Structure formats: C-alpha cells, structure tokens
Amino acid sequence: MNNLTIGQMAKCNGISTQTLRLYDKMGLLKPCIRNSETDYRYYDLRQSACLDMIQYMKTLGISLKEIKRILDEQDIDVITAMLQKRLSEIDRQIHDLNVTKGAIRNMASGLHTYRSIPVQNTVVWETLPARLIHSYPICEDFSTKGNNYFEAVLREVRSDLISRKIPVSYFCNVGTTIHLDDFARRNYMSNRVFIWADKYTAGILPAETIPGGSYLCVYFENYRRETEHREKLHAFAAGVGYRFVGDFVCESISEFPIFQKAERNSFIKIQIAVEKNT
Amino acid sequence: MNNLTIGQMAKCNGISTQTLRLYDKMGLLKPCIRNSETDYRYYDLRQSACLDMIQYMKTLGISLKEIKRILDEQDIDVITAMLQKRLSEIDRQIHDLNVTKGAIRNMASGLHTYRSIPVQNTVVWETLPARLIHSYPICEDFSTKGNNYFEAVLREVRSDLISRKIPVSYFCNVGTTIHLDDFARRNYMSNRVFIWADKYTAGILPAETIPGGSYLCVYFENYRRETEHREKLHAFAAGVGYRFVGDFVCESISEFPIFQKAERNSFIKIQIAVEKNT
DNA sequence: CTTGACATTATAGTTGCTATAAGGTTTATG
DNA sequence: CATAAACCTTATAGCAACTATAATGTCAAG
Numbered sequence: 362m363n364n365l366t367i368g369q370m371a372k373c374n375g376i377s378t379q380t381l382r383l384y385d386k387m388g389l390l391k392p393c394i395r396n397s398e399t400d401y402r403y404y405d406l407r408q409s410a411c412l413d414m415i416q417y418m419k420t421l422g423i424s425l426k427e428i429k430r431i432l433d434e435q436d437i438d439v440i441t442a443m444l445q446k447r448l449s450e451i452d453r454q455i456h457d458l459n460v461t462k463g464a465i466r467n468m469a470s471g472l473h474t475y476r477s478i479p480v481q482n483t484v485v486w487e488t489l490p491a492r493l494i495h496s497y498p499i500c501e502d503f504s505t506k507g508n509n510y511f512e513a514v515l516r517e518v519r520s521d522l523i524s525r526k527i528p529v530s531y532f533c534n535v536g537t538t539i540h541l542d543d544f545a546r547r548n549y550m551s552n553r554v555f556i557w558a559d560k561y562t563a564g565i566l567p568a569e570t571i572p573g574g575s576y577l578c579v580y581f582e583n584y585r586r587e588t589e590h591r592e593k594l595h596a597f598a599a600g601v602g603y604r605f606v607g608d609f610v611c612e613s614i615s616e617f618p619i620f621q622k623a624e625r626n627s628f629i630k631i632q633i634a635v636e637k638n639t
Numbered sequence: 640m641n642n643l644t645i646g647q648m649a650k651c652n653g654i655s656t657q658t659l660r661l662y663d664k665m666g667l668l669k670p671c672i673r674n675s676e677t678d679y680r681y682y683d684l685r686q687s688a689c690l691d692m693i694q695y696m697k698t699l700g701i702s703l704k705e706i707k708r709i710l711d712e713q714d715i716d717v718i719t720a721m722l723q724k725r726l727s728e729i730d731r732q733i734h735d736l737n738v739t740k741g742a743i744r745n746m747a748s749g750l751h752t753y754r755s756i757p758v759q760n761t762v763v764w765e766t767l768p769a770r771l772i773h774s775y776p777i778c779e780d781f782s783t784k785g786n787n788y789f790e791a792v793l794r795e796v797r798s799d800l801i802s803r804k805i806p807v808s809y810f811c812n813v814g815t816t817i818h819l820d821d822f823a824r825r826n827y828m829s830n831r832v833f834i835w836a837d838k839y840t841a842g843i844l845p846a847e848t849i850p851g852g853s854y855l856c857v858y859f860e861n862y863r864r865e866t867e868h869r870e871k872l873h874a875f876a877a878g879v880g881y882r883f884v885g886d887f888v889c890e891s892i893s894e895f896p897i898f899q900k901a902e903r904n905s906f907i908k909i910q911i912a913v914e915k916n917t
Numbered sequence: 918c919t920t921g922a923c924a925t926t927a928t929a930g931t932t933g934c935t936a937t938a939a940g941g942t943t944t945a946t947g
Numbered sequence: 948c949a950t951a952a953a954c955c956t957t958a959t960a961g962c963a964a965c966t967a968t969a970a971t972g973t974c975a976a977g
Contacts (some may be wrong), residue, residue: 363787366974371941375801379966399734399973406790410903413797414894417811421743425964437750444747449737451743456737458729465699465729469722472715488944509641512684516651519691523653533695616692616937625688644943646954656955677942680954703933894946924973932965942955947948 364394364403385528387583388428389415421447437466458530460561464530471534471615474552475628478580482590485580489632492520493558495566502550504588505536508625511584518554525565531556536612538571539550544609544633549591552608572607577634580614584625587611594633642672642681652690667693667707670707694813697829699725735806742808749812749893756875760868762875767910769851770829770835772814773844775799780828780867781815786903789862796832803843809834810892816849817887822911830886852887856910858892862903872911885912 371378384390385402391410392402411432412625418428423443433439474475497518519532537551577597579590585619591609598605610633642649651655662668668689669890670680689710696706701721709718781789797810815829836846855875857868857917869887871872876883 366924375798377966380964383965384923401973402924406787406794406903407903409790409794410894413807413810416744416807417742417894419964420806421739421746437754441747443749444743448740448743448747452741455733455736458733462697462726462729464695465726466721468695468699469719469726472719472722477716509684512687513651516684520653528698529691529694530698532691539826594643616688616695625685644955655935658933660956661934679942680955697933920975920977922974922976925971927969932961932963934962936959936961938957938959940956942953943961944951944953946951 363406365406367392367404368400370404370406370408372468373406374409376412376418378414384412384415384425387429388427389425390430390606402472409498422450423447458498460528460530463559463561464528464533467530467534468615475615481580481582482586483579484593485563485578487576487632489573489576489579492571493563493568494555494571496538496553496555496569498553499551504549508584512625514554518556524558527562531562533616534613536610538611539609541605541608544591545605547595549588571610572634573634574607574634576632577603578630580628580630582617582626582628584627584629587629587631590631598633598635602638603635605633605639606636609633641681645670645680645682648682648684648686651684652687652694654690654694658831662690662691662693662703665703665707667703667710677817695890700728701725705784733757738806739808741837741839743813745808746893749906753893756858759860760864761857762871763856765854767851767854770849771841771846772833772849773836773840774816774833774847776831783812783828784859786862790903792832796834800834805840805843809840810893814888814890817890819883819886822869822887823883825873827866841871842871849888850912852885852912853914854910855881855913856908858906858908860904860906862905862907865907865909872909876911880916881913883911884914889913 367378371381381390381392381402381404385392390408393405393408394403395401396403409516414426414432415428418431419425425432427443430441455459497514499511499514501514515532515535518535519529522529522532525598534557536555536557538553538555539549540552543550543552555569556562558566562568578595579593581590583585593607597603610632612630612632615632617626617628617630642653645659649659649717651709653797659670659680659682663670668686669899671683671686672681673679674681692710693703693706696709697703699722701709705721706747709721751838775792776794779788779792793810793813796813797807800807800810810831812835814833814835816833817827818830821828821830834840836844855872857871861866872887875881888910890910892908893903894903
C-alpha cells in the first residue's frame with residue numbers, strides 16, 4: 362500500500378525522525394519495510410498504533426527499556442504489576458513535591474522577613490506563639506569552641522536527619538537554645554540544637570514545645586555578633602525591670618552563604634521569654 | 640586550622656568526592672586551599688554551609704547552573720523570583736501527576752475489564768449510565784475505506800488534542816458512533832470519532848452526552864470482526880423484539896499493539912440503545 | 918540535469934552525577 | 948626503611964531520551 366517515509370511518519374505522529382530512528386535501533390518499533398539498497402525506512406500508517414502505545418506508556422513515566430520489555434513479553438500480568446508500581450511511585454512523587462513546596466515557602470518567608478524587618482541589632486519586644494521543635498541535646502560553648510565546632514555538630518544532626526529520611530530542607534532553619542539559668546548567669550553553654558517540627562516530621566521524631574508568651578528579641582546578621590547582642594538582652598531586661606522566664610533561643614531565619622562562601626552566614630533572631638518583675 | 644581532604648569533606652557532608660570535584664570545576668564551591676605541587680584539594684569544615692545551601696536548592700529542583708548563577712549574582716530579588724517560578728512549576732507537576740494517575744487507573748481498569756468479562760463475541764444486555772464525550776464529526780465508512788483510513792482520522796484527532804494541551808492518554812480509549820438511522824439501514828457510515836470527557840477536559844472542549852439506558856453490547860477483540868458483530872446486534876434485536884433507540888457506539892476498552900505491532904489491535908465493546916417494541 | 922528536500926550514518930551535547938582507569942601521594946604497619 | 952593500603956589526581960565513559968550537527972547519499976520536480 363502507500364508507505365510513508367520516516368519524515369512523513371514522524372510528522373503524522375508529531376515526533377522527530379531522530380526519535381523514530383532511535384526506536385528502530387532500540388527495537389521498539391521497526392519500519393515495516395527497509396529498502397536494502399538505500400537503507401531508507403518505510404512505515405505503514407497503521408504502525409501509529411504502536412507509537413500511540415509507546416507514547417502513552419511514556420506519559421505514565423515508564424522508561425523506554427521497560428516499554429520494550431512490555432512490548433516483548435506481551436504479558437498482561439506484567440503490565441498490571443507495572444501500572445501498580447508506577448501508581449505508588451507517583452503518590453510518592455506528589456508527596457515529595459508537596460514537601461518541597463513547603464520548603465520553598467519557608468525559604469521565601471525567611472527572605473521576606475529579612476527584607477521587611479524594621480529594626481536590626483536592636484532589642485524588640487514580641488509576643489510569640491508556642492512552637493514545636495525536634496532537639497538534639499548537646500553541651501557545648503560555641504563561643505569559645507568556635508564556629509568550626511558548631512559545623513561539626515551540625516554535620517551530625519544532618520546525618521541523623523538523612524538517616525531518618527527527613528528532607529534536608531528542614532535542616533535549613535536550625536536553632537540552638539541555652540538553658541534559662543545558664544543564660545542568666547552568662548554561662549553561654551548551648552544545651553540543644555533543634556529544627557522546627559511540623560505535621561510531617563512530628564510522626565518521625567519526638568517533638569518538644571517552646572512556650573509562647575512575651576519575648577525580647579534581636580534580629581541581626583552575623584553569628585560572630587551573637588555575644589554582643591546577648592548582652593543587649595541582659596541590659597534591656599535589667600533596664601525595664603524584666604526577668605527571664607524561659608530558655609534563650611537562637612534561630613536562623615535565613616542562610617546567606619551566597620554572600621560569603623567561606624563560612625556560614627545567617628540572618629539570625631535571638632529571643633528570650635520575659636515577665637515583669639513583681 | 641585543621642583542613643579536610645576531599646574525602647573527609649565528602650564524608651562529613653554525605654556526598655561523593657566526585658561530586659565535590661564537579662562542584663569545584665563548575666565553580667560552585669572551590670576548596671579553600673589547593674596544594675600547588677600535588678594539586679590536592681583542602682576544605683574548611685565551615686564551607687559545609689555553602690554545600691548545605693547547594694543541596695537545599697537542589698531539593699527545590701533548581702539546576703546546578705541556576706544555583707551557580709544565584710551564588711554568583713548574590714541578589715535576593717533573583718532568588719525570590721526563582722522561588723516563585725519553581726513554586727508554579729511544582730504546582731504544574733503535581734497537576735500533571737494527578738492526570739497521569741487518572742490515565743493509569745483508566746488503563747488498569749480496561750485491562751481488568753478485558754480479563755473479567757464473562758462472554759466475548761456474544762450479545763449481552765447491559766444497563767449503562769449516561770456518559771460524556773468530546774466528538775469530532777466525520778463522515779466515513781471505515782469498513783470500505785479501510786483501517787488505514789481510520790488511522791489517518793485518528794492522527795488528526797491526536798494532533799488536535801496535543802494542540803489543545805490535552806494529555807495523549809485521553810487518546811487511548813477512542814470510540815466511534817454511527818447514526819441510529821444509518822445503523823438501522825445497515826449503512827455503516829461513522830458520523831463521529833470521540834474521546835471520553837471528564838472534569839479536566841470538560842473545560843477545554845465542548846462535551847456531548849451519550850444517553851444512559853438499556854443497551855445491547857458485544858465485547859470482542861479485533862476491528863476486522865466489527866461487521867460480523869454488528870449483524871449479531873441486528874439479529875438479536877429482531878429475535879427478541881427490540882428496536883434501536885440511540886446511536887451505535889464502538890468503544891475501545893483496551894489497546895494491544897503489544898500483541899501485534901503491525902496495526903491497531905483493540906479490545907472493543909460495541910453497543911446500541913434498545914427498547915421493547917410496543 | 919540540476920536543485921532542494923529529504924534520507925542515511927556517526928558523533929557530540931544535554932544533566933548531575935557514578936564508575937573506571939592509570940597514575941601520583943600520604944600514612945600506617947612490619 | 949620498605950611496602951602496602953588508603954588516599955589523591957586527571958581523564959574518560961556511562962546513564963536516559965532525546966536534540967543537533969556533519970558528511971554523505973537519494974528522490975522528485977522543474
């Protein structure tokens with residue numbers, strides 16, 4: 362009958378000639394006729410049915426190798442099993458994409474906070490809601506042991522998250538706390554590193570609560586200035602007659618290695634719960 | 640201070656040495672020290688911060704090239720714009736995955752029907768619900784013009800679907816109808832090709848209804864036997880005193896180019912609405 | 918009979934790695 | 948101190964599903 366050249370067949374099916382040649386080479390779809398002198402390929406329009414099937418399986422996310430296997434084996438059980446497998450893969454992909462969406466929103470909101478914060482390097486008073494965290498107990502003075510040591514601790518936390526299959530994005534807003542009494546005595550010994558909890562991580566790690574209430578906070582941009590700003594909290598509280606009623610919290614709102622590749626550079630918010638002296 | 644070899648740095652960050660070398664070559668992260676004699680790379684643990692950022696952006700689905708651009712440009716606006724773009728990409732991906740899920744379920748149910756259908760090549764009586772379709776008017780007698788001609792029509796439908804950004808999966812269960820009067824007169828002229836409508840396609844193409852009711856149906860496996868089975872419908876209806884009250888519908892339930900690469904090979908259900916003669 | 922459109926093969930490029938080869942360096946052990 | 952194990956270096960190829968290009972051969976129309 363009227364056979365089609367590779368170009369015509371490609372046009373009819375909305376694919377490229379290269380793709381048809383690839384399918385031929387892979388054994389997915391051979392042209393029904395091959396001119397033995399010129400090596401030209403000639404297709405029957407009815408072979409489009411096979412191309413339809415291939416394209417369809419491709420939209421299901423099946424690899425060409427698997428498609429070939431399916432076309433070769435001709436077993437409905439194999440197809441059914443493959444469809445089920447693909448279905449659960451898709452569910453996982455959708456789940457992952459939703460997690461990623463959360464991570465992106467989180468990063469965007471950190472950047473937004475950074476740009477819209479009115480005052481940096483100054484004590485501000487905020488009412489904060491109760492928040493959930495997952496914490497890793499430690500007992501280190503980062504201000505004397507140094508930034509390098511902090512990184513080492515972070516590496517351990519990160520490994521733990523990965524081993525628990527928690528997306529690394531949760532690692533992007535890490536915080537530390539200092540026990541109330543230690544902070545009051547200016548003994549700046551961090552007692553835990555934490556990440557924020559949400560409904561997804563709550564099922565994987567046990568969560569603790571940072572209570573809500575009145576907080577004194579300072580927003581600033583460099584870890585090295587943490588000591589300086591902690592003193593501001595002390596001075597402010599003393600000045601207005603507040604006392605500390607909760608652990609000191611140091612929270613990384615946004616990371617900026619973009620501005621300094623050599624070491625961690627965060628936009629930081631330190632905070633401590635206070636009450637009026639009675 | 641204490642610098643790390645590429646292997647130690649890789650281990651700390653849970654990535655391979657090859658990946659670190661790649662990042663170096665791409666300019667994403669250069670080791671802080673390079674021995675000019677041995678070319679050995681030495682990293683500072685604090686450079687992990689940059690790796691964290693890279694890994695984080697990777698989980699957002701950003702390409703290494705883009706990540707490099709972001710690290711180089713150091714512009715928060717660029718980052719924010721990128722995050723927004725990525726967010727809408729993800730929404731589209733989730734949408735597409737849901738469409739794919741529907742397509743897989745559809746294929747699986749076709750295969751299931753094929754395997755669980757009790758009787759093939761025999762007239763059965765079914766009560767069918769009303770169904771929505773999108774149709775392409777034609778005026779062709781495939782039984783004389785041939786299978787090849789049918790393919791040509793299908794190619795046009797397919798192109799139209801693609802141009803309207805309807806997933807090709809909808810093309811996988813295509814059907815044809817013959818007008819009631821033509822069928823009754825044994826004038827087997829197809830008046831339309833259709834695909835099934837759903838909530839997704841309904842917003843893109845105008846939908847028509849195939850009415851519900853009592854149908855005489857035949858399930859069979861080869862297009863070539865359609866004429867033969869149409870006669871069975873005529874004979875059965877005449878035998879039990881039914882008359883045709885709706886268009887003849889030929890529906891492809893499942894495609895099997897797997898069993899015959901040279902041409903279309905479907906599991907087919909033909910059906911026509913009937914009522915008892917009064 | 919030439920011209921332009923089409924066909925052929927072979928090769929390289931895309932992405933973000935991983936794997937391997939062939940060779941040099943460091944460190945630990947006997 | 949010699950040697951081996953463990954590490955480092957560069958360069959190259961492989962993955963998947965194409966796309967792009969080059970160099971060459973064939974076909975149909977004017």
